[in-house]
Amino acid sequence: MKDRVEVAIIGGGISGVALAYELSKRGVEVAVFEKNFLGSGSTGRCGGGIRQQFSTEENIRLAMESVKIFERMKEELGWDIEYYQGGYLILAHTEEEVKQFEKNVRLQRSLGLDVQWLERDEINDIVPELDVEGIGAIAATYCPTDGHAYPPKAVWAYADKARELGAHIYEFTEVKGIIVENGRASGVITERGETRSRFVVNAAGAWSPIVAEMAGVKLPNKPYRHEIMITEPLSHFLDPMVISFHDNVYFRQTMRGGIIGGWGDPEEKPGFNFASSLKFITTMARLLRKYIPALKPVRVLRQWAGLYDVTPDAKPILGPVKEVEGFLQMNGYSGHGFMVAPMCAVLLAQYITGEPLSIPLEPFSVERFEKEVRGEVSVVG
Ligand SMILES: Cc1cc2nc3c(=O)[nH]c(=O)nc-3n(C[C@H](O)[C@H](O)[C@H](O)COP(=O)(O)OP(=O)(O)OC[C@H]3O[C@@H](n4cnc5c(N)ncnc54)[C@H](O)[C@@H]3O)c2cc1C
Structure with a gap:
């Protein structure tokens, strides 16, 4: 050494x-x-999601500059890290969220980010399989240059x-x-x-x-467990990462076909807990079926947990x-x-x-x- x-x-x-x-x-x-x-x-x-749609200038700027690096990473580092710019679809479920998202979009656009505002009837243009009515989404934002990679x-x-x-x-x-x-x-x-x-x-x-x-x-900083799962692989149908802060859930399709997604348990206490829970997998399965009913027959391949390193x-x-x-x-x-x-x-x-x-x-x-x-x-x- x-x-x-x-x-x-x-x-x-x-x-x-x-x-x-x-x-x-x-x-x-x-x-x-x-x-x-x-x-x-x-x-x-980790879930491998790469988004620029944040609510603070600091996070937006860090993410926008990082996306430029991800875009040239294959050439610069000589590895295919499965980087894919399929966008992020972020759903609003309440009027309060709509107000916050409007503010976010103004800030994001002022920093040069290409973000689209979607009314309720436009959400299915991005993800036709999403049950917009069933999940109670009333609007959404979509950024086509967001994406994901294999961490x-x-x-x-x-x-x-x-x-x-x-x-x-x-x-x-x-x-x-x-x-x-x-x-x-x-x-x-x-x-x-x-x-x-x-x-x-x-x-x-x-x-x-x-x-x-x-x-x-x-x-x-405090450590918080965050749980995640992946399903068996399906042929490609889902381009963006779908997120709902309201339901504390996100999911996307990997380049190998599996649907990978996580749900944040609002009752989670800080600690170094890596255990996988039944509460997570039942909640996550229910949410996935609610968001995309066609996923009902699809089985989970594995679930695991990791830690968020959370600042105030x-x-x-x-x-x-x-x-x-x-x-x-x-x-x-x-x-x-x-x-x-x-x-x-x-x-x-x-x-x-x-x-x-x-x-x-x-x-x-x-x-x-x-x-x-x-x-x-x-x-x-
Ligand atoms: C389930 C889950 C999903 C996530 N999804 C996303 C996502 O979609 N997009 C996203 O951007 N982020 C996501 N995150 C967050 C993301 O994983 C982390 O923010 C990121 O990986 C942090 O990287 P890091 O290098 O700082 O920390 P880590 O990857 O945790 O690396 C820190 C390393 O330090 C080592 N270490 C600790 N103590 C010592 C010591 N004393 N001596 C030597 N080594 C030590 C550890 O072993 C560890 O390998 C997710 C996290 C989890 C848990």
Whole structure:
């Protein structure tokens, strides 16, 4: 194991490996420490959805810039990550939601996003199989450049390319401590020895608060279980991801044909819970049949659970902390880290190398929680 690098990255999910790639591309020597195997955290368990339709400028801009990266990823990284721009159809069920969505669309359009407003009788133009009346949808928004990809392949693609450019990636290597000297993070202590570095990046997903504590830093993120399932494969019929914040549900069809979807249990308590529940699968099956009655005979192949790394405003925490110099955060994505991590990696790489930032980091600073924050409302919680 290397005893010195420029940047030590804790966590081998999409964040850690994307940052390793962006830094290696800029000639910076990095090491990634992953306690398990690459993608074994939330990334390998995630739904793979990539949307830009958020309610806050920060999330919209991160997502729009990330989409540009996803669009060129095949060429840039040399991997087909099953990226498909089939759009996102987001359903409104109440007048209150309609008002919020109108606001969202105004903001999204002002930032240059191509979003369509759909009246109730136009929703079936996008997904003819949807039982619009049965689910009580009264309007929807649709963004054709939203889409999805296969998250494990994105991790493998970034990691492969980063290694090719000189990154050191250590799997099954847990970070047990962070070396802090004179108020500066200067390396990590792992079960296989120490590695000194100029920067330490906390990309440990739902485990980030535990990692931050190693340097005496407190983060407000909380881990929440989120369950998901996939059906047996069907021939392709569903282009967009369908989301309802009202029913806390989303689903889409993968490139291999299965319908993958999740439902957020409003009663879920924070904790490191990976158990699959009967409550989830019965609720999800009922919702899928309600949304698309033709799915009734289709069987579930598997269900699983992962963790959302949730901040109080559902926006990521990116950049330095005031307590420990050189200790950078890259976590707290809540339920949308896969889609924004590519741009977050660019921003942190720019910060570390002193390049001009494409998007300012201040709105993502952990210090924002010292004041009242305006939360992202367009989420499946
Ligand atoms: C069911 C589900 C569905 C989701 N659907 C979507 C979606 O459709 N679209 C989307 O954008 N997002 C989605 N998300 C969220 C998304 O998965 C995460 O935001 C994203 O994967 C976070 O990536 P990460 O690299 O920050 O964290 P992770 O992928 O969790 O990686 C962190 C890594 O750090 C490692 N680690 C922790 N502690 C240590 C330590 N001490 N030493 C070394 N390594 C350590 C962990 O093992 C882990 O591999 C979903 C999440 C879940 C659970």
